[in-house]
Amino acid sequence: MRRNACLFVAISLLSGFGSSAMSLVAGIWILDLTGSTSLAALAGLCVYAPVLAGPWLGGLLDRAPRRPLVIAVNLVLAAALLALLAVRGAGQTWLIFAVSCAYGVSYVLIDAGETALLPSALAPAELGDVNGWRSSAQEGMKLVAPLAGAGLYAWRGGHAAAALSAAMPVLVATLYALLRLDRTPTDRPTERGDGPRTGLVVLFGQRATRLPVVLAAVSIAMSGFTTAGIYAIVVTELRLPTTFLGVLASAQGAGSILGGLIVGRLIAARGPGAVGVAGTALFAIGCLARCLPWWPATVVGAMVAGVGLPWTLVAAVTAVQTHTPSALLGRVSATANTAMFGPLVVAIPLGSAAVHLGARPPLMAAAAICLTAAVVATIRRRSTPPDETPTASTPRRTAGTGPASR
Numbered sequence: 420m421r422r423n424a425c426l427f428v429a430i431s432l433l434s435g436f437g438s439s440a441m442s443l444v445a446g447i448w449i450l451d452l453t454g455s456t457s458l459a460a461l462a463g464l465c466v467y468a469p470v471l472a473g474p475w476l477g478g479l480l481d482r483a484p485r486r487p488l489v490i491a492v493n494l495v496l497a498a499a500l501l502a503l504l505a506v507r508g509a510g511q512t513w514l515i516f517a518v519s520c521a522y523g524v525s526y527v528l529i530d531a532g533e534t535a536l537l538p539s540a541l542a543p544a545e546l547g548d549v550n551g552w553r554s555s556a557q558e559g560m561k562l563v564a565p566l567a568g569a570g571l572y573a574w575r576g577g578h579a580a581a582a583l584s585a586a587m588p589v590l591v592a593t594l595y596a597l598l599r600l601d602r603t604p605t606d607r608p609t610e611r612g613d614g615p616r617t618g619l620v621v622l623f624g625q626r627a628t629r630l631p632v633v634l635a636a637v638s639i640a641m642s643g644f645t646t647a648g649i650y651a652i653v654v655t656e657l658r659l660p661t662t663f664l665g666v667l668a669s670a671q672g673a674g675s676i677l678g679g680l681i682v683g684r685l686i687a688a689r690g691p692g693a694v695g696v697a698g699t700a701l702f703a704i705g706c707l708a709r710c711l712p713w714w715p716a717t718v719v720g721a722m723v724a725g726v727g728l729p730w731t732l733v734a735a736v737t738a739v740q741t742h743t744p745s746a747l748l749g750r751v752s753a754t755a756n757t758a759m760f761g762p763l764v765v766a767i768p769l770g771s772a773a774v775h776l777g778a779r780p781p782l783m784a785a786a787a788i789c790l791t792a793a794v795v796a797t798i799r800r801r802s803t804p805p806d807e808t809p810t811a812s813t814p815r816r817t818a819g820t821g822p823a824s825r
Contacts, residue, residue: 423540435557437587440568444580457771460647465519467763477753489532493588496525503581531753548683554729555679565668618754634695635735637792640762641785644770651778674725691734698730703789
């Protein structure tokens with residue numbers, strides 16, 4: 420188990436480095452090619468749009484061998500990133516958007532696949548801690564990857580950054596091949612009769628998964644809504660170079676390291692719902708801090724948001740892993756990803772439009788929405804009795820039926 424835990428953390432380190440570096444470089448690259456902060460923010464839309472197909476892509480994970488599929492997706496992603504070597508000017512900006520879309524499809528398959536593989540490699544009691552360590556590793560790469568990506572971009576251009584990012588999925592695929600998985604009957608492909616609706620029923624039919632996933636969805640949506648606003652804060656309000664965005668991303672990574680190291684213990688002590696509420700409130704505080712007209716406050720706000728946002732995600736992922744039959748983990752995990760990241764498809768363009776009202780209004784609106792969600796969730800948790808839910812360790816009891824059978 421310890422060997423698998425170390426491999427999963429290493430996978431998160433490498434994938435976090437590649438994705439963090441490239442996501443920032445893509446925005447800066449588009450901004451430099453077009454001069455448009457709105458277009459730069461829309462690069463994130465291409466990354467997150469494919470999550471809308473999550474329930475269907477997750478069904479593929481439940482029907483195909485999960486590990487070989489995840490390995491293949493990483494190798495295809497590496498090839499897609501190398502296509503960015505063809506970008507020569509503003510006329511090839513579309514290629515950056517296209518590769519961002521490929522990144523988005525890979526995120527859906529890889530994230531859901533890894534979520535489904537974890538219970539086959541670790542004991543249920545270890546999931547919260549390992550999810551927290553993975554979050555610290557992946558999000559913590561924002562200490563290094565954005566600065567490395569921005570620095571490499573400034574030194575050698577986008578082609579060098581793309582080549583570096585392309586090497587990461589190849590290494591990740593190798594580590595996936597080294598995992599030792601427990602082969603159980605619940606890891607067999609599910610029948611074709613199980614459609615996307617099954618994932619929705621299992622995910623939202625029980626409070627144990629519904630509440631953390633909704634909180635994560637609100638927080639993540641607001642992180643996309645504020646992207647253009649943060650760009651505008653840096654460029655127009657603070658009058659700093661675009662590479663300062665790398666400093667903010669690194670500050671957020673520092674917060675994520677701290678948050679990830681303790682989130683597993685918090686989940687064990689307080690439960691995913693309470694941790695999701697706390698993370699949502701912290702993200703709201705981070706948004707308000709970044710509204711202040713002082714660059715150190717902006718850095719601190721990024722750090723606070725770095726603690727809160729991963730808390731909501733880790734709480735939701737752990738709830739899904741521990742309350743979902745193993746045979747359905749692929750589609751339920753992908754459905755959860757759709758619920759959590761799908762709203763970004765609307766939030767990012769809305770934020771890009773809202774920034775025309777000023778840099779701060781999107782951040783203030785996001786803080787208000789997150790605080791409201793945290794308050795409502797707290798009231799619901801206190802007024803609604805907990806439900807009994809199946810765990811990943813007892814899949815045969817409800818496999819293929821979900822909460823609707825109870």
